[in-house]
Each structure stands twice: as C-alpha cells, then as structure tokens.
Amino acid sequence: MEHAQEALFRPVRAGNAFEETVERLMQAIRLGVVAPGERLPSERDLATRLGVSRVTVREAIRSLQENNYVESRRGRYGGTFVNDVIPKSAPGKEFGDIHDALTLRKVLETGAAETAAGRSLGPAERRGLRARLEEASTASLVEYRRKDSRLHLAIAEATGSASVTAAVADSRMRVNELLDTIPLLEPNLTHSNAQHERIIASILDGDPAGARLAMAEHLDGTASLLRGFLV
Structure with a gap:
C-alpha cells in the first residue's frame, strides 16, 4: 500500500487546504489504504507530503476523531489509528x-x-x-x-x-x-x-x-x- 499512500497523500491546493486534507485522509480510510486498526502517518509526515501546515493536519484529524473515524493513542506506540468500525456512508449515493x-x-x-x-x-x-x-x-x-x-x-x-x-x-x-x-x-x-x-x-x-x-x-x-x- 506504500505506492497508494504516495498517490493519495500528494500536495493539495492552497485554497481549500483543510477540506482537501480531510478528503485525502477519508479516501485513505475508505479505500483501505490505511486499514482499520492501522496507524496514519505522523502529523509531520502528512504535513510534508500534503504541503500543508501541521495545524491544518491537526484540525483535519481532530474533525475525523470527533466523528468516530480515527482515535488518538498516547505513549511510545501511540499515534492516530483508524477505528476498527468506521461510520458507513449514506446508501444510494453513486x-x-x-x-x-x-x-x-x-x-x-x-x-x-x-x-x-x-x-x-x-x-x-x-x-x-x-x-x-x-x-x-x-x-x-x-x-x-x-x-x-x-x-x-x-x-x-x-x-x-x-x-x-x-x-x-x-x-x-x-x-x-x-x-x-x-x-x-x-x-x-x-x-x-x-x-x-x-x-x-x-x-x-x-x-x-x-x-x-x-x-x-x-x-x-x-x-x-x-x-x-x-x-
């Protein structure tokens, strides 16, 4: 999945940095590029890859955390992990x-x-x-x-x-x-x-x-x- 991550976590446009960061993270989660239980790249790594500030990455992750897509864990093996069960998208929308x-x-x-x-x-x-x-x-x-x-x-x-x-x-x-x-x-x-x-x-x-x-x-x-x- 390394190449898939490279494709998804490419630089975003400046005008909608927060929204596009959320989009890239959600694509990675929904496509299974970062599977349930797996850890997202670090804030520093994501900020570098996406070409945005760490504040923007932090806001995007916080928004996903508040809506039960990811959770943050502390400690030596901490980070941001995709929840084992994520909310389903609305049915019938192609x-x-x-x-x-x-x-x-x-x-x-x-x-x-x-x-x-x-x-x-x-x-x-x-x-x-x-x-x-x-x-x-x-x-x-x-x-x-x-x-x-x-x-x-x-x-x-x-x-x-x-x-x-x-x-x-x-x-x-x-x-x-x-x-x-x-x-x-x-x-x-x-x-x-x-x-x-x-x-x-x-x-x-x-x-x-x-x-x-x-x-x-x-x-x-x-x-x-x-x-x-x-x-």
Whole structure:
C-alpha cells in the first residue's frame, strides 16, 4: 500500500487546504489504504507530503476523531489509528449522482456570482446580500445549512433572473441532500464564512471575474468534503 499512500497523500491546493486534507485522509480510510486498526502517518509526515501546515493536519484529524473515524493513542506506540468500525456512508449515493449534482451546481453558481457582480445593484439588493451574509456568518451549527442556502439563493436572485434563481434552488436541494449525510466540521464553516465574504465583496465591488473565482474556490471546498465522505 506504500505506492497508494504516495498517490493519495500528494500536495493539495492552497485554497481549500483543510477540506482537501480531510478528503485525502477519508479516501485513505475508505479505500483501505490505511486499514482499520492501522496507524496514519505522523502529523509531520502528512504535513510534508500534503504541503500543508501541521495545524491544518491537526484540525483535519481532530474533525475525523470527533466523528468516530480515527482515535488518538498516547505513549511510545501511540499515534492516530483508524477505528476498527468506521461510520458507513449514506446508501444510494453513486459517484455519478454526486458528480452530476456538483457539476451542475458549479456551472450555475459561478455563473450566478459573475452575473450578479456585473449588474448595477440597487440599495435594497445590496442590503439584502449583506443581511444574508451576516446571517450565515453568525449562524449556529443547527441553523447553518439553512442560512447558508439563503445566502446562495440571494446571490442567484441578484442576477435578476427568475429562471436562474429557480435552477439554483433546485440544484441546492440536491446538494443539501448530500450535505445532510456528512458531518458539519467547524474549521470548514469558518473557512466557508471567509469565502462567503470574498464572494459578496466581489459582487458588491462590481468584479465579475473575482466573484466567479471566489465562488469556484468555495464550491471546490464543499466538493472535496462530499467526495471524501461519500465516494
């Protein structure tokens, strides 16, 4: 399995370091590259291989530990070990379904952000985007998914197209069904809120290219988590 580890634990992209680190660790666990009862590479080794900080690795491992995928043991023979029994992924979700849902979402929502940024938004529209951003950034874990959806729909509405808004709403329903089957990870929510701020700032500043790029990076982070936990 040494070559498989080398393939999985390759450098990640900087934009979504935490999310991609979680994805790589989950792939290694689900594919049996690191089998139940076996030890993950050390934090130092993982940080070097993935090209991320040890803090990022530690946050990713802590998130998996909190959701019963791994456990940490102390002592001379300690480390982080894959649990003998790991949570099962939600049934009925095929790779093609997930890929299709995420591809549609990326096409629709990057286009929506770009289009919204290219419009001359009125005062009410600008206030609405800021309000939805504030709601999402201060939402509790219980409320987060709903407030996050409201923000993304507000961006779609800012395109001025009812058809785009309806398409984004339908797409979001599909993605939420997937998101509801994976755990909410606080480092990801913190990162998502920072990305939301960049998206809204680009829209309000009238920067279509920046809005599209910021939205694409944001959606890539969510896609990494879904692939890691479900595929």
